Amino acid sequence: xxxxxxxLFTVGLxxxxxxxxxxxxxxxxxxxxxxxxxxxxxxxDGMILIGAFVAVxxxxxxxxxxxxxxxAVIIGIAIGLFFALFVVKLKxxxxxxxxxxxxxxxxxxxxxxxxxxxQVGTWVSKDIKGxxxxxxxxxxxxxxxxxxxxxxxxxxxxxWVFVILVWIFLYRTPYGFWIRAAGEHPSALETAGIDPVxxxxxASVLCGIFCGLAGxxxxxxxxxxxxxxxSASRGFIAFACxxxxxxxxxxxxxxxxxxxxxxxxxxxxxxxxxxxxxxxxVPYLTTVLMLxxxxxxxxxxxxxxxxxxxxxxxxxxxxxxxxxx
Amino acid sequence: xxxxxxxxxxVSMQFPGVLANDNVSFDIKKGEVFALVGENxxxxxxxxxxxxxxxxxxxxxxxxxxxxMVKHTPAESIEHGxxxxxxxxxxxxxxxxxxxxxxxxxxxxxxxxxxxxxxxKATLDLVENYGLVVDPKAIVEEISVGLQQRVEILKTLxxxxxxxxxxxxxxxxxxxxxxxxxxxxxRIVREKDMTVIIITHKLNEVMAISDRVGVMRHGKLVGxxxxxxxxxxxxxSMMVGRDVLFDNMDKTGTPGDVLIEAKNLYAVDNRxxxxxxxxxxxxxxxxxxxxxxxEGNGQSELLEAIxxxxxxxxxxxxxxxxxxxGMNPGQVRKLGxxxxxxxxxxxxxxxxxxxxxxxxxxxxxxxxxxxxGMQLKKSTIARYAKELSEKFDVRxxxxxxxxxxxxxxxxxxxxxxxEFSFDTPVLIIAQPTRGVDIGAIEFIHRNIIEKRNAGCxxxxxxxxxxxxxxxxxxxxxxxxxxxxxxxKEGEIDKMGISYYMTGDRSEVGGEQ
Numbered sequence: 001x002x003x004x005x006x007x008l009f010t011v012g013l014x015x016x017x018x019x020x021x022x023x024x025x026x027x028x029x030x031x032x033x034x035x036x037x038x039x040x041x042x043x044x045d046g047m048i049l050i051g052a053f054v055a056v057x058x059x060x061x062x063x064x065x066x067x068x069x070x071x072a073v074i075i076g077i078a079i080g081l082f083f084a085l086f087v088v089k090l091k092x093x094x095x096x097x098x099x100x101x102x103x104x105x106x107x108x109x110x111x112x113x114x115x116x117x118x119q120v121g122t123w124v125s126k127d128i129k130g131x132x133x134x135x136x137x138x139x140x141x142x143x144x145x146x147x148x149x150x151x152x153x154x155x156x157x158x159x160w161v162f163v164i165l166v167w168i169f170l171y172r173t174p175y176g177f178w179i180r181a182a183g184e185h186p187s188a189l190e191t192a193g194i195d196p197v198x199x200x201x202x203a204s205v206l207c208g209i210f211c212g213l214a215g216x217x218x219x220x221x222x223x224x225x226x227x228x229x230x231s232a233s234r235g236f237i238a239f240a241c242x243x244x245x246x247x248x249x250x251x252x253x254x255x256x257x258x259x260x261x262x263x264x265x266x267x268x269x270x271x272x273x274x275x276x277x278x279x280x281x282v283p284y285l286t287t288v289l290m291l292x293x294x295x296x297x298x299x300x301x302x303x304x305x306x307x308x309x310x311x312x313x314x315x316x317x318x319x320x321x322x323x324x325x
Numbered sequence: 326x327x328x329x330x331x332x333x334x335x336v337s338m339q340f341p342g343v344l345a346n347d348n349v350s351f352d353i354k355k356g357e358v359f360a361l362v363g364e365n366x367x368x369x370x371x372x373x374x375x376x377x378x379x380x381x382x383x384x385x386x387x388x389x390x391x392x393x394m395v396k397h398t399p400a401e402s403i404e405h406g407x408x409x410x411x412x413x414x415x416x417x418x419x420x421x422x423x424x425x426x427x428x429x430x431x432x433x434x435x436x437x438x439x440x441x442x443x444x445x446k447a448t449l450d451l452v453e454n455y456g457l458v459v460d461p462k463a464i465v466e467e468i469s470v471g472l473q474q475r476v477e478i479l480k481t482l483x484x485x486x487x488x489x490x491x492x493x494x495x496x497x498x499x500x501x502x503x504x505x506x507x508x509x510x511x512r513i514v515r516e517k518d519m520t521v522i523i524i525t526h527k528l529n530e531v532m533a534i535s536d537r538v539g540v541m542r543h544g545k546l547v548g549x550x551x552x553x554x555x556x557x558x559x560x561x562s563m564m565v566g567r568d569v570l571f572d573n574m575d576k577t578g579t580p581g582d583v584l585i586e587a588k589n590l591y592a593v594d595n596r597x598x599x600x601x602x603x604x605x606x607x608x609x610x611x612x613x614x615x616x617x618x619x620e621g622n623g624q625s626e627l628l629e630a631i632x633x634x635x636x637x638x639x640x641x642x643x644x645x646x647x648x649x650x651g652m653n654p655g656q657v658r659k660l661g662x663x664x665x666x667x668x669x670x671x672x673x674x675x676x677x678x679x680x681x682x683x684x685x686x687x688x689x690x691x692x693x694x695x696x697x698g699m700q701l702k703k704s705t706i707a708r709y710a711k712e713l714s715e716k717f718d719v720r721x722x723x724x725x726x727x728x729x730x731x732x733x734x735x736x737x738x739x740x741x742x743x744e745f746s747f748d749t750p751v752l753i754i755a756q757p758t759r760g761v762d763i764g765a766i767e768f769i770h771r772n773i774i775e776k777r778n779a780g781c782x783x784x785x786x787x788x789x790x791x792x793x794x795x796x797x798x799x800x801x802x803x804x805x806x807x808x809x810x811x812x813k814e815g816e817i818d819k820m821g822i823s824y825y826m827t828g829d830r831s832e833v834g835g836e837q
Contacts, residue, residue: 168438172438172439172441173437173438173439174431174433174439176439177420177424177428177431177439178428178429180417180419180420181417181420181428184417184418184419185415185416185417185418187413187415188414188415188416188417188425188428189417189428189429190399191399191409191411191415192415192428192429192430192480193398193399193400193403193429194428194429301597302593302596302597303597306593306597306598306599306638310591310599310638310639
């Protein structure tokens with residue numbers, strides 16, 4: 001039994017943790033912005049999927065991975081604008097528009113894949129250039145740590161930097177304060193002379209960019225291919241991480257790592273004989289559990305606080321009654 | 326002769342279906358306190374929104390310091406030294422005081438980064454300069470309403486305002502906080518040579534603070550007077566267009582049995598903090614118990630707990646002798662309780678539905694209105710709604726009009742009409758006349774007294790002390806979830822009661 005457990009914790013497990021977490025981290029950094037700006041963005045999954053597809057297409061056309069990434073970002077901006085146009089400007093229901101983006105993304109990628117590129121299911125080609133892995137000098141030579149932390153595509157490292165940059169942006173620049181104010185009390189921002197609609201547009205576009213990057217990483221980061229529906233609900237998981245991490249970048253990053261770890265663990269469990277059908281469900285189960293945890297813990301916290309206060313109150317009254325004796 | 330700083334010339338504002346301002350012309354002089362009074366919907370706020378640049382007038386001209394403003398935005402008004410403190414505060418709850426004050430004009434480091442230290446420094450400078458004390462690092466949602474208002478004023482001062490518009494600034498304040506606010510206004514006018522425009526419908530405040538007063542009615546300016554030349558009676562008849570009687574109401578009968586009772590009641594607020602801490606009270610038939618408290622001292626949670634909307638954590642509530650713990654609002658109502666909720670738009674009505682539909686909510690399954698409890702009898706309902714809306718004087722709408730499009734006063738009359746028509750022995754009434762004009766206040770008060778004289782037990786919660794004093798047989802004060810005082814009618818005056826509304830005085834042993 002012990003052997004089986006130790007067998008789970010290999011270098012590969014941690015490598016997979018980081019690989020799985022990265023697209024979620026990227027998308028969640030985008031989701032942070034819309035969350036702070038007061039937009040319920042459930043369209044991230046579609047944004048990622050389109051980003052992944054566009055990255056592959058332009059990497060193929062130009063035989064260049066950076067071009068793929070560039071166009072994934074451009075299409076991310078476009079979807080972000082589209083989303084904001086309907087949700088913020090035209091005040092359509094954010095659930096409807098988010099769902100629309102998801103369904104549209106699933107349909108249009110499959111349609112274009114089959115009709116233009118004549119591929120079904122998965123599109124692999126030697127002309128799809130991926131992002132080269134980066135070895136970090138010195139670090140790569142340290143045993144174990146080197147293996148775990150070195151040798152990923154640029155995006156993995158970028159995602160770590162983004163966590164810090166996003167935090168600085170939100171909490172140390174005026175724009176960050178404006179985006180947060182736009183979500184919390186739009187008319188306060190408006191009367192101060194700044195248009196909250198523009199801030200919400202900004203948040204939506206930033207979300208589009210990050211989801212585009214997440215998609216590009218998914219398709220060009222290690223496998224260099226596009227598979228129908230390859231976003232595999234990562235947008236929703238990213239959304240859950242945003243909620244779980246209370247839209248605070250480092251906490252959201254932690255939540256994404258936890259998710260990545262559990263997914264990797266699920267994979268490893270297969271090697272010790274747990275059926276793959278079960279292990280594949282781990283990340284989604286985790287998402288559900290995370291959300292249940294948030295709700296339940298918030299409620300118990302409330303209950304406990306009330307109980308404690310009531311006890312203190314009673315003790316106080318008892319004390320007041322006693323000295324007379 | 327003082328110089329003119331703001332001038333309205335023939336300003337009219339046409340909203341769809343409503344002429345909010347009708348050819349209004351007047352001047353405001355530098356260094357004066359100008360009060361703008363009028364009933365709800367008289368066009369005061371619209372006029373100030375035009376000055377601040379939120380609305381663009383349909384016709385007419387606005388001048389600030391002699392400069393004509395054409396389609397100006399709030400940002401341009403700020404440039405011209407106008408600051409507005411809105412009735413509903415424009416503060417971001419999770420930001421600190423300093424962060425709210427500098428919002429949109431944040432001090433920066435290296436042009437990109439927010440200089441948080443400099444923001445606090447700027448706030449402290451303002452505090453020193455104007456004598457309005459606040460803690461720059463305090464989180465706005467954790468400070469009192471009075472302090473939040475101070476932050477609002479500082480916000481405008483930070484942006485260099487010297488013309489200050491205050492939209493119903495005292496609506497949420499205690500008498501003591503109001504007095505403090507007036508001190509601040511007097512000081513900034515005297516020492517900093519500022520001009521203050523104050524919108525209100527409390528006439529005693531007009532008399533206390535203003536140099537001149539403009540009265541509006543139905544979008545028209547009825548007159549501008551020197552405050553020292555008028556009194557409250559003159560102003561109120563100008564506002565309403567007729568004499569208003571503010572006598573006490575005729576109360577008759579003697580209290581009967583206890584109909585509603587709370588025993589050691591505990592309830593928590595939405596954050597899970599204890600909001601109602603061991604309340605005990607009884608209300609008898611033919612008696613009105615007034616609850617005087619500043620907003621956020623547990624009275625909302627109390628209302629919800631006794632109407633079944635909020636869980637009772639400890640203790641119990643009895644309606645006509647039955648314990649209601651664990652019951653839902655429908656079950657509590659069946660015991661003989663009706664409820665006029667404090668927020669009519671959120672919980673009192675269904676805004677997009679018609680007057681008719683709103684009037685029969687809660688009765689739609691009665692055999693009177695529905696066959697087999699399923700099929701609505703349309704013509705009966707229409708006749709009933711018409712009768713009821715005539716009886717309760719709901720104006721400006723037919724029974725098919727969406728309630729949400731009525732004025733505040735008429736909306737409230739719909740709520741009152743519906744709840745009173747249940748003919749229950751227990752009435753829970755919260756803020757019955759908040760944001761309602763004088764004519765409607767009179768009408769609603771008369772109806773409440775009628776119910777009392779007919780033998781109802783009434784719990785009245787109101788932020789308006791005039792209302793509490795006018796209607797209540799007994800008054801209890803609440804502070805931080807506890808009862809801090811209980812008084813019979815005539816035992817205490819308004820200034821006296823505010824002492825009990827602002828702290829637990831039991832330990833001091835009476836006087837300070």
